[in-house]
Amino acid sequence: xxxxxxxxxxxxxxxxxxxxxxxxxxxxxxxxxxxxxxxxxxxxxxxxxxxxxxxxxxxxxxxxxxxxxxxxxxxxxxxxxxxxxxxxxxxxxxxxxxxxxxxxxxxxxxxxxxxxxxxxxxxxxxxxxxxxxxxxxxxxxxxxxxxxxxxxxxxxxxxxxxxxxxxxxxxxxxxxxxxxxxxxxxxxxxxxxxxxxxxxxxxxxxxxxxxxxxxxxxxxxxxxxxxxxxxxxxxxxxxxxxxxxxxxxxxxxxxxxxxxxxxxxxxxxxxxxxxxxxxxxxxxxxxxxxxxxxxxxxxxxxxxxxxxxxxxxxxxxxxxxxxxxxxxxxxxxxxxxxxxxxxxxxxxxxxxxxxxxxxxxxxxxxxxxxxxxxxxxxxxxx
Amino acid sequence: xxxxxxxxxxxxxxxxxxxxxxxxxxxxxxxxxxxxxxxxxxxxxxxxxxxxxxxxxxxxxxxxxxxxxxxxxxxxxxxxxxxxxxxxxxxxxxxxxxxxxxxxxxxxxxxxxxxxxxxxxxxxxxxxxxxxxxxxxxxxxxxxxxxxxxxxxxxxxxxxxxxxxxxxxxxxxxxxxxxxxxxxxxxxxxxxxxxxxxxxxxxxxxxxxxxxxxxxxxxxxxxxxxxxxxxxxxxxxxxxxxxxxxxxxxxxxxxxxxxxxxxxxxxxxxxxxxxxxxxxxxxxxxxxxxxxxxxxxxxxxxxxxxxxxxxxxxxxxxxxxxxxxxxxxxxxxxxxxxxxxxxxxxxxxxxxxxxxxxxxxxxxxxxxxxxxxxxxxxxxxxxxxxxxxxxxxxxxxxxxxxxxxxxxxxxxxxxxxxxxxxxxxxxxxxxxxxxxxxxxxxxxxxxxxxxxxxxxxxxxxxxxxxxxxxxxxxxxxxxxxxxxxxxxxxxxxxxxxxxxxxxxxxxxxxxxxxxxxxxxxxxxxxxxxxxxxxxxxxxxxxxxxxxxxxxxxxxxxxxxxxxxxxxxxxxxxxxxxxxxx
Numbered sequence: 001x002x003x004x005x006x007x008x009x010x011x012x013x014x015x016x017x018x019x020x021x022x023x024x025x026x027x028x029x030x031x032x033x034x035x036x037x038x039x040x041x042x043x044x045x046x047x048x049x050x051x052x053x054x055x056x057x058x059x060x061x062x063x064x065x066x067x068x069x070x071x072x073x074x075x076x077x078x079x080x081x082x083x084x085x086x087x088x089x090x091x092x093x094x095x096x097x098x099x100x101x102x103x104x105x106x107x108x109x110x111x112x113x114x115x116x117x118x119x120x121x122x123x124x125x126x127x128x129x130x131x132x133x134x135x136x137x138x139x140x141x142x143x144x145x146x147x148x149x150x151x152x153x154x155x156x157x158x159x160x161x162x163x164x165x166x167x168x169x170x171x172x173x174x175x176x177x178x179x180x181x182x183x184x185x186x187x188x189x190x191x192x193x194x195x196x197x198x199x200x201x202x203x204x205x206x207x208x209x210x211x212x213x214x215x216x217x218x219x220x221x222x223x224x225x226x227x228x229x230x231x232x233x234x235x236x237x238x239x240x241x242x243x244x245x246x247x248x249x250x251x252x253x254x255x256x257x258x259x260x261x262x263x264x265x266x267x268x269x270x271x272x273x274x275x276x277x278x279x280x281x282x283x284x285x286x287x288x289x290x291x292x293x294x295x296x297x298x299x300x301x302x303x304x305x306x307x308x309x310x311x312x313x314x315x316x317x318x319x320x321x322x323x324x325x326x327x328x329x330x331x332x333x334x335x336x337x338x339x340x341x342x343x344x345x346x347x348x349x350x351x352x353x354x355x356x357x358x359x360x361x362x363x364x365x366x367x368x369x370x371x372x373x374x375x376x377x378x379x380x381x382x
Numbered sequence: 383x384x385x386x387x388x389x390x391x392x393x394x395x396x397x398x399x400x401x402x403x404x405x406x407x408x409x410x411x412x413x414x415x416x417x418x419x420x421x422x423x424x425x426x427x428x429x430x431x432x433x434x435x436x437x438x439x440x441x442x443x444x445x446x447x448x449x450x451x452x453x454x455x456x457x458x459x460x461x462x463x464x465x466x467x468x469x470x471x472x473x474x475x476x477x478x479x480x481x482x483x484x485x486x487x488x489x490x491x492x493x494x495x496x497x498x499x500x501x502x503x504x505x506x507x508x509x510x511x512x513x514x515x516x517x518x519x520x521x522x523x524x525x526x527x528x529x530x531x532x533x534x535x536x537x538x539x540x541x542x543x544x545x546x547x548x549x550x551x552x553x554x555x556x557x558x559x560x561x562x563x564x565x566x567x568x569x570x571x572x573x574x575x576x577x578x579x580x581x582x583x584x585x586x587x588x589x590x591x592x593x594x595x596x597x598x599x600x601x602x603x604x605x606x607x608x609x610x611x612x613x614x615x616x617x618x619x620x621x622x623x624x625x626x627x628x629x630x631x632x633x634x635x636x637x638x639x640x641x642x643x644x645x646x647x648x649x650x651x652x653x654x655x656x657x658x659x660x661x662x663x664x665x666x667x668x669x670x671x672x673x674x675x676x677x678x679x680x681x682x683x684x685x686x687x688x689x690x691x692x693x694x695x696x697x698x699x700x701x702x703x704x705x706x707x708x709x710x711x712x713x714x715x716x717x718x719x720x721x722x723x724x725x726x727x728x729x730x731x732x733x734x735x736x737x738x739x740x741x742x743x744x745x746x747x748x749x750x751x752x753x754x755x756x757x758x759x760x761x762x763x764x765x766x767x768x769x770x771x772x773x774x775x776x777x778x779x780x781x782x783x784x785x786x787x788x789x790x791x792x793x794x795x796x797x798x799x800x801x802x803x804x805x806x807x808x809x810x811x812x813x814x815x816x817x818x819x820x821x822x823x824x825x826x827x828x829x830x831x832x833x834x835x836x837x838x839x840x841x842x843x844x845x846x847x848x849x850x851x852x853x854x855x856x857x858x859x860x861x862x863x864x865x866x867x868x869x870x871x872x873x874x875x876x877x878x879x880x881x882x883x884x885x886x887x888x889x890x891x892x893x894x895x896x897x898x899x900x901x902x903x904x905x906x907x908x909x910x911x912x913x914x915x916x917x918x919x920x921x922x923x924x925x926x927x928x929x930x931x932x933x934x935x936x937x938x939x940x941x942x943x944x945x946x947x948x949x950x951x952x953x954x955x956x957x958x959x960x961x962x963x
Contacts, residue, residue, distance in 0.1 A: 049512035049588075059514040059587040066579045070617045077621035077651060081636055084647060168633020173640035311642050317634035321625065 057355050064359040068366050071329075075370055078322050082377060085318060089311055096315035097381040099164055101155065103273065104266055105379040108151050109371065115144030116368045122344075123361045126354035131347050134357065135247070138341040139254055141364065145334045146255040150262015152327055157215050158270070159316070161208035166320050167313030209270055216263045223263075227256035247345040251338040319378055326374060329367045336360050416818065420918040431516035434916060436523050437502030438816065441809075443526060444498050447489035452878060454482035459840075459874040462867045465859050472857040476543035477558070479855060481536075483546035484563065488570050489530055491797060492659065494805050495666035496612070497522070497577050500605050502816055504581060506909040506916055507599050509925045510588035513580045522580070525573035532566030535559070545855065547652060548623070550637040550645045554630045564627045571620045574662075578612025581605055592927035596690070599907045599930040600683065603690040604669025607697040611658045611665075615701070619655030622648065646711050653704035661700040663797055664764075665693060667804030668735055671757050674807055675739045677905040678754035679746030682931040685738040692731035699728045706775055710784045718777055725775035732768050736761060751903065752826030756807030759834040763799025767792060770845065785855075788848025791841045799837055806833070806884060813888060814902050818915040819895030825887045832880030839873030899944030904936045911947065 050056040086093045122137030163170060230252040237246035340360050343349065349357055417434045427435055457478045461468050470478070505513055513519050536542050539559040544552055553560050585598070585606050598606075626648065628634050635641025637648040668689075676683040683689065705713060705721030713721075739761055748754065770792040773779050783789060814820050843866040844852075852863050859867065901910035909916075911925040926947060928935070935948045 047516075049510070049514075049516065055587055059583050062586055063515060063518075063579055063583045066582055066613050070575055070579070070613050073614055074617035074621050077618050077625070080651075081625070081647070084644070085636070166632060167635030167641040167643075168629075168638075171635070171641055173633070173638075311635075314635045314642050317636060317641075321628065321634060321636075325621075325624075 053352055060355045060359055064362050068362060071363075071366055075325070078318070078325065079373070079377075082318055082322065085314055089309070089314070091309045092311050092315050093381055095309055096312045097379070099159070099162075099316075100319070100379045101270070101273070102379050103269055104151055104155055105375050107266075107269070108148050109375045111144050111147050111151070112368045112371050115141045115148075116365055118144065119361045119364045123354070123357050126344070126349045126357040127351055129349075129351045131344065131349075134344045134349060135341060138337055138344055138357075139251070142251055142334060142337045142341065143254045143258045145330050145337065146258025147262040147265075149327060149330060149334075150259040150264075151266045152262075152323065153219065153259065154212065154216060154263050154266035154270070156320075157219075158208060158212040161211040161215070162205060164316055165313070166317035167311075168317075169313070170316075171311075171313045206274065209274065212270075213267055216267055220260050220263055223256045223260040227253045227260070230256065244342045244346055247342045248338060251341050255334060255338075322374055322378070326367070326370055329370070333360075333364055333367055336363070415917060416913065416915040417918050418818070418915055429520070431512070431520060432918065433501050433505050433513050433516065433519060434816075434920075436516075436519050437498055437500075439523055440493060440498040440501055440526065441816075443523070443530065444490050444494045447485055447530065448494075451482055451485035451490055452881070454478050454485065456874060456878055458482055459871040461857070462859075463871050465861060465864060466857075473543065475857045476855075477541040480542045480545050484542065484567075485533060486797075487546050487659075487663075488567050489526075489533060491663045491801050492570075492574055493526060493577070495670065495801070495808065496581070496605055496608055496662070497526070497573075499670070499805070499808050499812060500581065500666060501577070503812055503909055504602060504605055505584060505588070506815075506912060506920050507602055507907050508585065508588060509590040509593055509908045509921070509927060510584060511919050511921075512588075514583040514588055515580050518576050519580055522573045522576035525569050525576065529566045529568075529570035529573060532562055532569060536563045536566065547656070548626060549652075550626065550629070550643070550648045551639055553626060554633075554638045554640075560630055561627050564623045564630075568620055568623050568627075571616045571623075574612050575616045578609035578616070581609040582613065585609075590925075590927060596687065597927060597930065598690075600672035600686070600689050600693075601666075601669035601907075604665050604667075604672070604693045607693040608662050608665045610694075610697050611662050611700060615655045615658040615662075618651065619659075622651040622655065625651075646708065649708050649711055650704070653707045654701075657704040657707065658697075658700045660793070660796070661696055663801045664804075665696060667760065667764075667801045668693065668696075670804045670808035670811070671739060671760050672735070673905070673907065674753050674757035674811055675742050675761075676931050676933065677811075677903050678749045678751060678757065679743045680749065680904070680933055681742055681746040682929075682933060683738070684741035684744075685734070686931065688734050689738050692734045695731040696728060699724065699731070703728060706780075709777060709780045722775055722777050726772065729768065729772060729775075736765060736768075750827070752821070752823055752830060753807045753811035753903070755827050755830035756803050756810060756833075759830060760800060760803045760807060763795055763803060763834075763837065767795030767799055770795065783848060785853055786848035787844040787852045787854055790854045791844035791848060794841045794844070799841070803833065803837075806830075809888070810884075811903065812909070813891070814898030815909055815914050815916065817892060817895075818898050819891040820898045820902065821887050821891035821895055825883065829880055829884035829887055832883060833877060836873050836876035836880050840870050840877055841873070843867075843869045843873075899942055901936070901945040904933065904938065904945035906930055906932050906936050906947070910945070 046053050046056045050059065118137045118140040122134050122141065125133035125137055159165070230249045234246045234249035234253065237243070237249060337360065340356060343356070417432055420432075421430075427439065430436065457469070458475070461470055461475050461478065501513070501519065505511065536559045539562055541558050542560065542563045543556055543558045544560060548560070548564070585602060589598075625634070625636055629637050629643070633641050635643045637643045637645055639645055672683060672689055703721060703725045705717060706725045709718055709721075770788070774783055774789060774792060810821070810826055847863055847866050847870075848854075850863070852859055898914040900913050902914075903910070906928070907930045908925045908927065912921050928947075936945045937948055938944075939946050
């Protein structure tokens with residue numbers, strides 16, 4: 001089923017020193033009778049209730065596809081919400097979309113696509129028995145995942161400082177609705193303050209960016225400290241020859257650095273877009289050239305004349321729920337990838353036994369695929 | 383494998399013309415070394431990966447939940463003895479019926495047959511050593527426990543009064559512990575998904591040689607169809623409840639009209655799961671009945687393929703009819719018409735099953751053992767439940783009957799008269815296999831009789847109340863309704879008594895029961911080929927895979943007081959394959 005499954009996980013290939021031919025063609029037939037022969041050096045025998053590697057692999061793969069079907073149905077509820085509310089309030093969608101930064105979203109899309117590549121490459125390395133290649137590919141995937149979350153954390157933080165939040169945090173309940181929780185942000189004060197200060201939205205956006213910079217600065221320091229501590233730990237484990245732990249801590253370092261780079265990179269990108277640090281010629285040039293039409297500039301051009309429609313909060317409710325649940329899936333993927341990286345480095349996976357790599361790969365592609373839909377549906381409406 | 387000396391169990395008493403066949407080695411009888419005593423100690427149970435032990439733990443769990451839900455049911459009925467306050471206030475009454483519904487649906491009926499009986503029976507019936515993912519199976523059980531714990535926390539944190547359906551906007555504004563209960567249901571959902579996923583993979587990949595799709599017992603077809611629903615419908619409930627929890631805590635405005643949300647959208651989302659979920663509850667029951675009717679009519683099942691396909695058809699149609707819960711919620715005429723039509727279409731595969739069961743019994747040699755009594759009771763009650771469903775699926779009558787006691791009665795005829803009775807039938811059927819003990823058949827039949835009569839006494843009056851206009855979930859009612867309410871309450875307590883008798887029969891068998899032979903009922907499916915209780919790895923001898931309903935190949939053997947398969951060559955039948963285990 002997977003794009004690259006040339007070598008079925010059967011026994012004989014494990015004893016074959018020259019495995020290059022496995023990558024060329026799928027020699028699935030003829031393996032049936034050898035299914036009971038498996039690599040004696042392999043650390044893992046197939047579980048007792050299975051007859052063979054093949055059966056175990058097939059069971060795992062079918063199980064994974066069913067799990068993915070379940071995931072698709074899980075997200076389908078959200079896409080359904082999206083479709084319903086977009087069809088009910090198309091004007092809200094068209095208006096609210098401008099608050100999402102296309103360059104950031106596009107960067108994240110590229111990062112996830114690249115991570116799918118490294119993951120697929122990793123599966124191939126596992127099939128060919130390339131231990132270091134596999135470990136490296138998983139590490140790269142993990143780094144991309146962290147990078148993605150770093151960018152996402154910038155986007156969330158900036159919106160929080162701009163008070164672009166979900167409906168309940170920004171809107172008064174209507175139709176006799178009552179709240180039992182105190183609002184997260186005291187919106188009335190914020191709005192009144194903003195109106196009284198007679199700042200344009202662009203000015204408030206710049207202020208929010210400054211505040212975001214401060215918040216992310218703190219997060220980055222935290223990430224750096226975590227990375228440093230984990231690095232020391234990994235070094236100690238290296239000395240103690242506790243390789244599994246060492247790789248686990250190294251994975252943590254990668255994640256921390258990825259988050260840091262993602263967040264700081266997004267900050268730089270945002271400043272670049274706003275022209276704060278880019279010098280005068282860029283600031284004037286871009287808008288007139290028209291090739292970089294950022295959300296900010298569109299807003300600047302239109303925010304004074306256009307009256308925002310009601311119910312923007314609902315768009316951001318759906319934005320936060322969809323991207324938030326996607327981010328939760330990325331996080332879960334990072335945990336599994338760390339586990340996989342430890343096992344890969346330990347040499348658990350052989351051309352006979354690489355099921356877990358394949359299955360995690362499938363999961364990762366699905367998480368990637370969900371984002372491929374989220375990006376145009378949320379960022380590219382206008 | 384030591385064959386146990388003949389027990390005192392008089393299995394032959396009702397056995398139709400047991401003929402002797404000269405067979406060399408009969409199947410084993412009671413197994414001294416079995417899955418129950420293979421390893422010892424509490425930990426050997428808590429961390430077991432054996433599907434049989436997990437099934438037993440599930441059984442204990444769901445029965446405890448059933449007891450709790452049953453107590454709430456009796457409290458509800460007791461409160462309705464008189465109009466106005468009888469034992470509790472209106473607010474407490476709301477909590478009682480909500481907890482009764484939520485506990486029965488999420489903690490009992492959904493896991494009852496698949497997770498408790500199915501876990502035990504499915505791999506053995508299939509001829510496999512275990513389910514495909516034993517660790518996931520154990521995880522599923524602990525997730526169930528986690529969900530149950532959240533429900534218990536709900537009880538002590540202000541309880542729940544939304545009804546088991548959690549409709550907004552009430553669920554976003556009530557002050558009871560909605561989020562705790564939602565967390566519990568969310569976790570239970572994953573438990574259900576894990577079970578379903580495991581079973582689908584097991585059926586696909588763990589079948590031994592010779593076990594073809596159309597040689598699978600119909601119980602496996604039913605469980606397979608159920609598992610499809612569990613895997614595909616439950617995640618929609620999960621995301622719906624997650625959104626509802628977020629809605630309640632932060633106000634995202636997708637369901638709550640106070641922030642521009644649409645409460646009817648919640649109903650659509652909820653029923654997209656919860657209508658298929660009623661098939662999660664009833665389909666495994668169908669599977670059990672198919673086994674019981676054939677075995678106790680001593681006759682090959684009639685229309686095997688039709689029953690198998692109808693299970694799949696119900697699973698698929700079940701996804702397309704959720705809208706019939708919202709005929710009065712505001713829906714376009716066209717949508718209502720389509721949903722009504724599709725609802726009627728589900729009755730076709732259900733009716734196919736009923737007709738096939740009746741055709742199986744026709745000219746059969748009916749053996750009225752306890753499981754068969756429950757099975758006959760099922761056919762009667764389910765038919766009433768199914769036919770009254772058509773009244774509710776018809777657009778015009780539904781306007782009158784919607785949210786009345788008619789609905790309550792209808793779904794209790796299906797869920798209790800159907801699912802619960804089938805569960806009990808299955809439990810009495812597989813009990814000798816699960817525990818290695820025979821129960822007292824006479825008292826078993828008495829329990830079936832009491833349950834049947836008391837059930838009708840409880841719920842038939844509710845059809846009358848419903849058509850007269852008694853709304854469901856109401857605390858108070860007009861004095862004219864009091865007679866029927868009191869009849870119903872008397873019936874409910876009798877039903878509790880009948881279930882108590884059944885429980886006593888089963889528990890008594892554990893303490894005093896005779897040792898069970900391998901095949902006390904003379905069934906032809908694989909689980910009866912292993913000893914009772916099954917050994918740790920299910921089969922000491924490779925099971926012989928053949929037609930699961932070839933009951934003419936099963937003969938009574940007075941030496942072991944058990945039934946056994948005739949040797950493959952002795953009857954000149956088609957050669958059977960021997961499974962490799």
